[in-house]
Amino acid sequence: xxxxxxxxxxxxxxxxxxxxxxxxxxxxxxxxxxxxxxxxxxxxxxxxxxxxxxxxxxxxxxxxxxxxxxxxxxxxxxxxxxxxxxxxxxxxxxxxxxxxxxxxxxxxxxxxxxxxxxxxxxxxxxxxxxxxxxxxxxxxxxxxxxxxxxxxxxxxxxxxxxxxxxxxxxxxxxxxxxxxxxxxxxxxxxxxxxxxxxxxx
Amino acid sequence: xxxxxxxxxxxxxxxxxxxxxxxxxxxxxxxxxxxxxxxxxxxxxxxxxxxxxxxxxxxxxxxxxxxxxxxxxxxxxxxxxxxxxxxxxxxxxxxxxxxxxxxxxxxxxxxxxxxxxxxxxxxxxxxxxxxxxxxxxxxxxxxxxxxxxxxxxxxxxxxxxxxxxxxxxxxxxxxxxxxxxxxxxxxxxxxxxxxxxxxxx
Numbered sequence: 464x465x466x467x468x469x470x471x472x473x474x475x476x477x478x479x480x481x482x483x484x485x486x487x488x489x490x491x492x493x494x495x496x497x498x499x500x501x502x503x504x505x506x507x508x509x510x511x512x513x514x515x516x517x518x519x520x521x522x523x524x525x526x527x528x529x530x531x532x533x534x535x536x537x538x539x540x541x542x543x544x545x546x547x548x549x550x551x552x553x554x555x556x557x558x559x560x561x562x563x564x565x566x567x568x569x570x571x572x573x574x575x576x577x578x579x580x581x582x583x584x585x586x587x588x589x590x591x592x593x594x595x596x597x598x599x600x601x602x603x604x605x606x607x608x609x610x611x612x613x614x615x616x617x618x619x620x621x622x623x624x625x626x627x628x629x630x631x632x633x634x635x636x637x638x639x640x641x642x643x644x645x646x647x648x649x650x651x652x653x654x655x656x657x658x659x660x661x662x663x664x
Numbered sequence: 665x666x667x668x669x670x671x672x673x674x675x676x677x678x679x680x681x682x683x684x685x686x687x688x689x690x691x692x693x694x695x696x697x698x699x700x701x702x703x704x705x706x707x708x709x710x711x712x713x714x715x716x717x718x719x720x721x722x723x724x725x726x727x728x729x730x731x732x733x734x735x736x737x738x739x740x741x742x743x744x745x746x747x748x749x750x751x752x753x754x755x756x757x758x759x760x761x762x763x764x765x766x767x768x769x770x771x772x773x774x775x776x777x778x779x780x781x782x783x784x785x786x787x788x789x790x791x792x793x794x795x796x797x798x799x800x801x802x803x804x805x806x807x808x809x810x811x812x813x814x815x816x817x818x819x820x821x822x823x824x825x826x827x828x829x830x831x832x833x834x835x836x837x838x839x840x841x842x843x844x845x846x847x848x849x850x851x852x853x854x855x856x857x858x859x860x861x862x863x864x865x
Contacts, residue, residue: 465757466727466753466757467718467726467727467728467729467730467733467734468729469710469713469714469717469718469729470714470718470727470728470729470753472710472714473710473711473714473718475710476703476706476707476709476710476711477681477707479696479700479703479704479706479707480678480681480692480695480696480707481691481692481695482688482691482692487683489754490682490683491681491682491683492714493727493752493753493754494681494682495680495681495711495714495715496714496715496718496727497773497774499680500715502677502680503680503711503714503715504711504712504715504716505677505680506677506678506680506681506708506711507707507708507709507711507712507715508677508708508712509670509673509674509676509677510674510677510696510704510705510707510708510711511705511708511709511712512670513670513671513673513674513693513696513697513704514696514697514701514704514705514708515705516670517668517670517671517674517697525668526667526668526671526694526697527668527671528668528669528670528671529668532668533668551694552667552671552694553690553694556666556667572698573698
């Protein structure tokens with residue numbers, strides 16, 4: 464005994480969303496059917512259009528429905544001499560929100576992970592190599608995540624940049640602002656110590 | 665700074681799913697765009713058709729895309745003299761899987777909850793009253809959840825049945841099979857004691 468065919472199909476389809484199992488999919492389906500048909504229709508429409516027309520920016524690989532994303536289209540940014548390498552579109556938003564960075568981005572859409580079969584080509588590193596060889600950039604900031612995979616990816620890309628005359632920097636690791644030393648893990652603290660700076664009041 | 669308009673629209677639309685907040689919606693959208701476009705298209709299609717054509721069974725109020733659900737269409741079940749009242753379609757599946765019940769169902773699609781503005785009409789109790797008045801049923805099993813709202817709803821429906829000559833029963837509350845007495849809460853245990861049965865080996 465199962466639900467009616469279409470209800471079952473809806474529940475099964477919802478499981479393609481990351482982190483959604485059988486019970487959650489069932490709860491979502493009932494919620495939409497019983498309380499939010501309008502939202503369900505809107506979601507169906509947005510999903511269809513998004514899957515159909517969102518691609519990657521030809522320059523920075525970020526998600527966009529145009530050929531170039533808004534940042535790459537901006538005339539100011541096009542002349543930038545700094546390029547910042549991040550793992551995901553959410554990282555671009557996070558850095559943009561600081562208001563500190565006015566250069567260009569390159570979005571890897573992941574990190575090197577040989578065990579999952581994700582190699583340099585999947586991260587668009589051939590495109591990045593061309594960007595670096597163009598001579599436009601003076602500095603490349605590696606802003607991949609401070610995880611094992613993120614560090615490995617940063618190392619690989621740094622090697623890539625050595626061939627072209629681009630100076631390479633890595634975002635600082637250390638104690639988060641507003642944190643308490645007591646609760647910071649040892650690894651972070653040793654990074655904070657080794658990365659200490661001259662203190663000028 | 666936000667994502668491109670269509671990406672942002674997809675993220676916002678995903679938030680109509682129950683239990684999905686801003687960060688989860690973002691993760692889901694990126695996962696679909698990067699790793700599962702085919703699944704996303706299928707979901708969009710299933711959602712659209714489901715929102716459009718799934719309605720309620722005219723007899724038992726369960727979700728179905730036909731006028732009557734499979735159970736209500738079954739010739740054997742149509743002559744049943746027992747009707748079982750449950751809160752949700754998932755409860756129908758749970759009871760069907762026991763294989764113990766061959767009567768009809770009536771799905772309330774919720775429980776009485778004056779604070780949320782859910783009254784007898786929203787649960788289709790007028791339809792249920794007509795079913796009971798038809799004289800087909802000899803027994804009604806109240807299988808609403810053993811929660812405060814479920815018990816209140818059961819009480820209300822029992823009152824409804826008193827007018828027509830239908831005997832009313834409630835599913836047994838007690839110690840779950842395979843559980844250990846030590847870990848069962850006091851309320852359940854007192855139900856188990858007061859509901860004790862003659863033991864015949």
